Amino acid sequence: MKLRGALLIGLAATACNEPYSNEDLLFLKALPPELQVELPGATATTTSSIGTGVCAAPSPDFTPAKFYCDANKAASDINAVLDTVLNLVGSIAAYPPTTRDTDLRIWGPFPIENGLEAALSIERIRTSTGTLVRYTGSSEPALVYERFRFAISARKQGEGEWKGLVYGESAPTGEAGTRMGWLALDFDAQRTLDPTKTDRGAIGIAYDTRGGKTILNVYADVARYTPMFDPEAAYFYEAPGDGSGTFLFYQRANVIETTEALETMWIQVRWRPDLRGRADVVVRDGDAAPQEYWVVQCWDPNFAAVFQTTNVPTNDYPNIGQVSACGPELQ
Amino acid sequence: MTKWVPVLFGLCVATSAEAAQPRRFALLVGNNQGSGDTVELRYAESDVQKVAGVLRDLGGFRGEDLVILLGKKAPDFTTALDQLEARIAAEAEPGVPTTLLFYYSGHAKQGQLLLGPTRVSMAFLRERLQRSAADIKIGILDACESGAITREKGGRRGPSFLFDLGDQEAAKGMILIGSSSEDEASQESDELGGSFFTHYLTSGLRGDADESGDRRITLGEVYAYTYHRTVNSTAGTRSGTQHPTFSYDLKGQGDVVMTDVTTGRSGVRFLEPMEGDYLIYDMDHEQVAAEIQKRPGAERRVALPPGSYVIKKRLPEHLRMVRFTLGPTTNYAVDDQVMEQVDFEDDYAKGAGVMARIARERPRPGLRGALYYQGFFSGAARDQLLPPLVLFGVGVDAGPVLGATLGLDLLLGGTNDQSLRLQSLDIPYDFFQVQFAAKLLWGWTFGPVRLEAGPRLSGLYALRTFPKDDQLQSLKQDFFGISPGAEGLVSWFPGDDQDFSIGLGGRLGLLSFGVDENRLLFFGELGLSLGYRL
Numbered sequence: 001m002k003l004r005g006a007l008l009i010g011l012a013a014t015a016c017n018e019p020y021s022n023e024d025l026l027f028l029k030a031l032p033p034e035l036q037v038e039l040p041g042a043t044a045t046t047t048s049s050i051g052t053g054v055c056a057a058p059s060p061d062f063t064p065a066k067f068y069c070d071a072n073k074a075a076s077d078i079n080a081v082l083d084t085v086l087n088l089v090g091s092i093a094a095y096p097p098t099t100r101d102t103d104l105r106i107w108g109p110f111p112i113e114n115g116l117e118a119a120l121s122i123e124r125i126r127t128s129t130g131t132l133v134r135y136t137g138s139s140e141p142a143l144v145y146e147r148f149r150f151a152i153s154a155r156k157q158g159e160g161e162w163k164g165l166v167y168g169e170s171a172p173t174g175e176a177g178t179r180m181g182w183l184a185l186d187f188d189a190q191r192t193l194d195p196t197k198t199d200r201g202a203i204g205i206a207y208d209t210r211g212g213k214t215i216l217n218v219y220a221d222v223a224r225y226t227p228m229f230d231p232e233a234a235y236f237y238e239a240p241g242d243g244s245g246t247f248l249f250y251q252r253a254n255v256i257e258t259t260e261a262l263e264t265m266w267i268q269v270r271w272r273p274d275l276r277g278r279a280d281v282v283v284r285d286g287d288a289a290p291q292e293y294w295v296v297q298c299w300d301p302n303f304a305a306v307f308q309t310t311n312v313p314t315n316d317y318p319n320i321g322q323v324s325a326c327g328p329e330l331q
Numbered sequence: 332m333t334k335w336v337p338v339l340f341g342l343c344v345a346t347s348a349e350a351a352q353p354r355r356f357a358l359l360v361g362n363n364q365g366s367g368d369t370v371e372l373r374y375a376e377s378d379v380q381k382v383a384g385v386l387r388d389l390g391g392f393r394g395e396d397l398v399i400l401l402g403k404k405a406p407d408f409t410t411a412l413d414q415l416e417a418r419i420a421a422e423a424e425p426g427v428p429t430t431l432l433f434y435y436s437g438h439a440k441q442g443q444l445l446l447g448p449t450r451v452s453m454a455f456l457r458e459r460l461q462r463s464a465a466d467i468k469i470g471i472l473d474a475c476e477s478g479a480i481t482r483e484k485g486g487r488r489g490p491s492f493l494f495d496l497g498d499q500e501a502a503k504g505m506i507l508i509g510s511s512s513e514d515e516a517s518q519e520s521d522e523l524g525g526s527f528f529t530h531y532l533t534s535g536l537r538g539d540a541d542e543s544g545d546r547r548i549t550l551g552e553v554y555a556y557t558y559h560r561t562v563n564s565t566a567g568t569r570s571g572t573q574h575p576t577f578s579y580d581l582k583g584q585g586d587v588v589m590t591d592v593t594t595g596r597s598g599v600r601f602l603e604p605m606e607g608d609y610l611i612y613d614m615d616h617e618q619v620a621a622e623i624q625k626r627p628g629a630e631r632r633v634a635l636p637p638g639s640y641v642i643k644k645r646l647p648e649h650l651r652m653v654r655f656t657l658g659p660t661t662n663y664a665v666d667d668q669v670m671e672q673v674d675f676e677d678d679y680a681k682g683a684g685v686m687a688r689i690a691r692e693r694p695r696p697g698l699r700g701a702l703y704y705q706g707f708f709s710g711a712a713r714d715q716l717l718p719p720l721v722l723f724g725v726g727v728d729a730g731p732v733l734g735a736t737l738g739l740d741l742l743l744g745g746t747n748d749q750s751l752r753l754q755s756l757d758i759p760y761d762f763f764q765v766q767f768a769a770k771l772l773w774g775w776t777f778g779p780v781r782l783e784a785g786p787r788l789s790g791l792y793a794l795r796t797f798p799k800d801d802q803l804q805s806l807k808q809d810f811f812g813i814s815p816g817a818e819g820l821v822s823w824f825p826g827d828d829q830d831f832s833i834g835l836g837g838r839l840g841l842l843s844f845g846v847d848e849n850r851l852l853f854f855g856e857l858g859l860s861l862g863y864r865l
Contacts (some may be wrong), residue, residue, distance in 0.1 A: 020808040021847040022715055022753055029756055034801030086801065094805040176757035 002020040020096050028098075028168045030148030033179045035082045035207050035216055037075035037237045039068075039247060042195045042277050063308070063320060067279030067300035069245050071269040078218050081203060085166065085183065086154070092120050111157060114194050118154040119162070125149060133299040135182045136215045138238060139208040142180070144171040150183075154193055163189040173210050174187055182206040201232070212241040233290055243273030254286070262285035270330060275301040278330040298326035340514070347472070354422065355392045355431040356465065359383050360400045360408060364447040365438030370778070372790040375436040376401045377618065378473065382434050385536045389548075389590035389634050390430075403437030404768045405449035412459060416645035419530040420464045431465035434566050437530060439474035440596040453480040460505055467587055468505040469550065474526045476518045476617035477509035477654070508554060508768040509819075510561070516570045524618030528575060531560040534621040536590045538598070538633035546592040546632065551591055595634025597657045599642070599665045600623045608646050609665065614639040614654070632662070641679070643669070649674055693862050695864040697727035703836070703858030705741065705764075712852045714843065715751060717793055718762055728864070732771060735785055751795075759799040770818055781818045787838060788813065822862065 029276040058064055092107055099106035103126065109120035126146045134141040151167035165184075172180025187199035204219040232252050239245040248268045255263040263286035271277035281295040295317050298307040308320040323331050361379030363372040383399055386392040396418075398411050415431070417808045423429050427845040430561055433456070437834075438445040442453045453472075457480055460468040510528035511517045523530045532553060534540070540548050542554035558575045581587075592598070599611060608629045613620040615638045625631055637657045643649040644663055651670035655663050706719045713719060724742030729735075745763040752758075767788035792811045797803035822834040839857040843849070 019810050022751070023847050025751070025755055025758065025803065026756070026807070029753075029758070029802060031802055089802060091805070094807070172755045174755045176752075176755060180660070188597075211402055331700065 007147050013098075017115065021100075024097060024100070024105060025104065026274070027124065027148065028121055029179075030124075030181075031092075031150055031182065031206075032082075032085055032168065032170070032183050032207070033209070034086055035205070035214075036217060037078050037082075037235070037247065037255055038214075038239065038269055039072050039269075040243065063305040065297060065303045065305055067267055067295070067297050068269055068271075068277055068282055068303060069297060070267060071279070074235060074249050075237070075247065078216075078237075079194075081185070081218075082205070085185065085205075088166065092152075112154065114196070115157055116154045116193055118152060118165075120150065120152050122148055122150040131171075133180070135169075135171075135180050136206040136208045136217045136235065139180065140210070142171070142173065147171045148181075154190075156193070163193055165190050168205075175210050177209075178209040179211060179264070180208040212239070214239045227234070244271060246270050255283050258286035258287040263288050272327070272329060274282045276327055277331065278326050298323075298330060300325075335628040353391070353428040353430055354396070354424070355386075355430045355432065356396045356398075356415055357383075357392050357434065358388055358400070359437070360403070360409060360433045360444075360446070360572070362404065362437035362446050363404055365440075365445040366448045368483060369440070369445060371780075372519060373521075373667070374525040374618075375438075377616075378525045379434065381525060381529060381618070382436075384636060385533050385590060385842060388535060388636055389472045389592060391593050391594070402444050402447070404656065405451050408446060409452055411446045411540045416459075416463055423464060428467065429465040430467040430469065431460065431463050432471070433460060433818075434471045434473070435477075436473040436526065439472065439479070441476070442479045442713045444472070444474065444799045452475075454826040455505045456480065457507065460507075462778045466503045467581070469587070470505070470507040471510075471532070473517055473532075473683050474506070475511060476513050477517060478515070478574075479512035479513055480507050480509055480578070505578075506550060506581055506587075507578040507671070509576045509846070511573045512576055515573055518566075518568055518570050518573055522619075523622075525604070527561050527564050528557060530619060530622065531557040531564075533617075534560075534623070534633075537595075537621045537635065538592045539621060539630060541592065544629050548590045548592065549586040550589050551586045560619065561786055565632040573806045581716075590634075592632055595636075596660045597637050597638070598632050598634040598662050599657075600662050601631040601633075602664060602666075603628065605632050605665065605667065607667075610643045610645070611635065612641040612643060614641055615805075619818075630631070637661070642752050643678070644670060650678055652678070682715055695728070697728040697862055697864035699728065699738075699834070699860045699862040700724070701726060701740070701742065701836070701858055703838070703856040705744070705854060705856045707852055708853040711854055712850075712854075713846075715753070716852070717764070717854070718746060718749050720746055720762070720764055722764065722766065722858075724766070724767075726860070728862075735771040735773045736783065738768075738770045738772060740770070740789070742766040744770070748799075757805065760795050760797045763794045763796075766790070772818065772820060779824045781822045781824065783818075783822065785818060787816045787818045787840070789816065789840060790814070791840075791842060810844070810846060812842050813845065814840040820860070830864050832860075832862040832864070834862060836860060 010077065048209050057281045095107065097105040097107050098285070103124040106119055106121045109117040110119070124146055125148070128145070130143045130145050131147065132141050132143055133147070147169055148171070149169045151164045151168070153162040153164050155162050166182055166183060166185050167185030170179060173180055185203045187201055188196065191197040191200065201221045206217040208215045214237070216235070216237040220233040234250040237245070237246040246268065248266065250264045251265050253265065254260060255265050263283050266282045268280045269277060276299065278298045282292060284292040293310070293312045295307065295310040295312060297305055300306050306321050306325040307323055308317055309323075310317040341357065359379045361376040365371070371469070377397060379401060383397055387397060398415055400407055400411055417838045419429055419431060435444055439453070443450040444453065451792040456470065460470050462784065470480065494518045517526060517528060518529070519526045519541050522806050535553040535556040538548065542556070543553050548594040554575070554577060560574055561575055562861055565571070601609065601623060604627050605625050605711060607625055609623040609625060610619055611621045611623070611633065612618075620635055620640065621633050622629060622632060634698070635657055637659050639650055639654070639656050641654045650673045651667065652673045653665070653670040657663060701724045703718070703722045703724070705722055707713050707717050710853055721744040722744035724740055726740040729737045729739070743765050745761065747761045749758055749760050749762055751760050759816055766789050768787055769786060770787035772783035785864060789813050790811065793809060795808040816839050818836060818838045820834050820836040822832040824832045836858055840854050840856070
């Protein structure tokens with residue numbers, strides 16, 4: 001992301017000698033933490049110790065867990081976005097803030113590329129009565145007495161309205177080492193300031209790491225900015241911490257290419273600590289209507305399909321094994 | 332008619348000298364070590380050598396009749412005393428008076444001589460001397476509280492003995508002399524290279540106590556001389572004035588000739604008109620050999636063994652000094668005119684102890700390695716700002732500046748895997764500190780120990796990093812502050828050359844910490860250092 005390089009230069013130029021305080025750290029910890037969608041076996045996407053792998057090519061003796069492979073690729077894409085945000089935050093955090101107030105820290109403004117200037121602000125919102133927050137769809141609501149809102153904003157140098165490029169909110173969880181909050185990357189806002197940009201839409205990310213679990217919701221909408229309500233793509237990741245997990249992703253895309261109509265596809269992947277897993281795929285709308293097509297696939301710890309059944313009228317997904325091969329937790 | 336008068340020197344000496352040559356035995360005991368809480372003495376054993384030299388040269392003691400015990404314990408002492416007593420009994424001849432002289436230099440406490448970890452009761456010693464077959468028994472103790480040995484026989488502290496001049500019988504009996512009263516300390520002097528008491532005892536025996544001018548020093552003369560000089564010299568010391576004591580139970584002729592200065596073939600002559608206080612320094616043994624208070628009107632001779640000497644005359648503004656060598660028959664005549672003028676600081680005849688002390692006290696360039704533990708007094712400061720830390724460092728001592736040692740320190744320290752708790756956050760961090768300091772330390776020396784204290788100004792740079800925190804791993808939280816403070820250091824110099832030292836130090840500092848809010852933080856440092864002086 002070019003924005004990061006520009007930020008680094010700008011921050012270095014405007015860095016203040018006032019050292020970091022512990023209060024500054026509290027503000028910085030309100031920025032998004034390191035978040036990763038971790039699917040087991042993700043490091044063995046080409047081959048495993050027995051010659052097969054998550055995304056290994058099919059052979060007469062081996063049918064790969066295709067949908068788990070798809071889930072892994074989706075997770076990699078999400079992780080790339082999260083890494084970008086984290087690197088951006090880390091770059092800013094390397095310099096002390098330029099403005100300090102009791103409930104506000106500001107870095108910048110500092111010039112970036114194409115005649116723009118940018119600033120990071122973190123504001124603390126305190127309420128004596130508390131606020132009930134729930135940042136992910138499956139989080140337990142929490143009563144918090146302070147929240148932090150942050151924004152990386154930009155505008156034409158010295159004029160115009162500040163546009164939020166990356167912004168969000170977080171709240172202390174009361175539980176050491178855990179965070180909860182949300183953030184959004186607004187590519188449309190970036191494009192209004194710099195028409196040369198090609199990215200469109202927005203990505204929204206909500207997270208909650210309380211209780212030893214990691215819950216991560218990602219919403220992407222390229223066509224218009226309503227990511228929470230009607231996204232073009234959404235990802236729901238939940239890892240309770242015992243090695244098992246669920247990764248559900250939703251996408252509106254031209255899956256069935258008979259016409260240009262967009263289908264809606266859901267892929268839910270579940271896995272157990274021993275790497276056995278199951279994928280449930282549903283495609284509807286668009287060229288599928290009025291039908292609803294589905295595929296069920298289970299795999300063993302070597303990511304070899306041990307059960308597969310479908311109502312898709314093609315030979316792409318032949319029936320394999322019995323559903324009992326999925327194991328009792330995944331049948 | 333019996334008439335008690337203060338000692339009239341010389342009246343009885345001639346009589347005694349004309350009698351048969353007496354046989355003299357001596358047991359000389361010295362021990363620098365005491366027991367338990369006593370401080371090691373520097374000169375007790377060398378004082379024994381000094382006394383032995385005088386007795387051998389001028390006192391008529393044959394070499395084989397001088398028994399010297401240095402650093403021995405109580406059983407050795409008892410054995411030596413038994414053996415000597417047996418010899419006295421066996422070798423005594425009719426008509427030849429015998430003398431037993433016992434001299435002790437060392438620690439004493441509560442009526443006991445401390446011979447290292449062992450003890451000899453003064454009552455036992457007194458009783459053994461009393462029972463000795465010798466005609467005259469002389470006990471001289473140069474030790475703290477040594478007046479205890481004179482107590483039971485009506486001992487008293489005073490400037491001179493009283494003799495019964497009407498008694499013409501041969502002298503028999505016992506005289507006990509203590510260097511101090513039973514509740515006083517006996518003191519050593521680095522300037523003199525020995526104890527005050529023994530220094531004046533030997534100076535007197537070598538001739539300076541010859542009040543009568545007959546060149547024979549009697550016990551009465553040397554006691555009176557030693558008493559006055561010891562009292563005068565210790566009057567200004569920290570330990571207080573030291574008063575020698577005596578116990579006298581002598582019948583017969585009274586006084587006893589201790590030394591005959593005419594028997595020493597080599598020596599120093601102070602001619603008739605000369606006047607002043609002179610100090611004769613023995614360059615071979617690095618100690619004061621004698622001290623002379625010369626008054627005009629009579630020549631004074633001090634008998635000294637052959638060797639290299641320096642005579643010093645102390646004047647208000649400077650010293651006058653002359654170096655000379657005595658051959659076996661040389662009698663060096665002191666002449667003020669040939670003595671060179673020397674500044675006090677250039678005095679080249681000060682004694683090993685003084686030179687060592689000067690070496691200790693003189694600010695010298697040096698290097699130090701140090702290990703200090705640092706802790707801030709405020710719990711909040713320790714938890715959230717500057718954690719307890721071990722600092723390693725090096726230091727350079729320069730100086731003197733304003734009479735003090737100017738020291739520069741560089742200290743480094745770090746600690747990993749600390750935890751910063753802020754509200755519900757628990758942030759792992761690593762910590763590093765570097766400290767640069769300048770200080771001025773004024774010192775006081777007590778034997779091999781030197782105390783130093785003074786102000787210290789340090790620059791303190793602290794750096795906190797968060798390599799294990801995903802959000803803050805690129806952040807460096809640092810702080811620099813100037814910290815005024817003070818330092819105290821106790822150094823022990825174990826060697827004679829005073830080059831190496833082991834130090835125990837403590838520091839107090841004040842740091843103004845102005846991030847978030849202005850706070851004054853006190854901290855302390857305690858540690859060890861190893862020093863080497865160039």
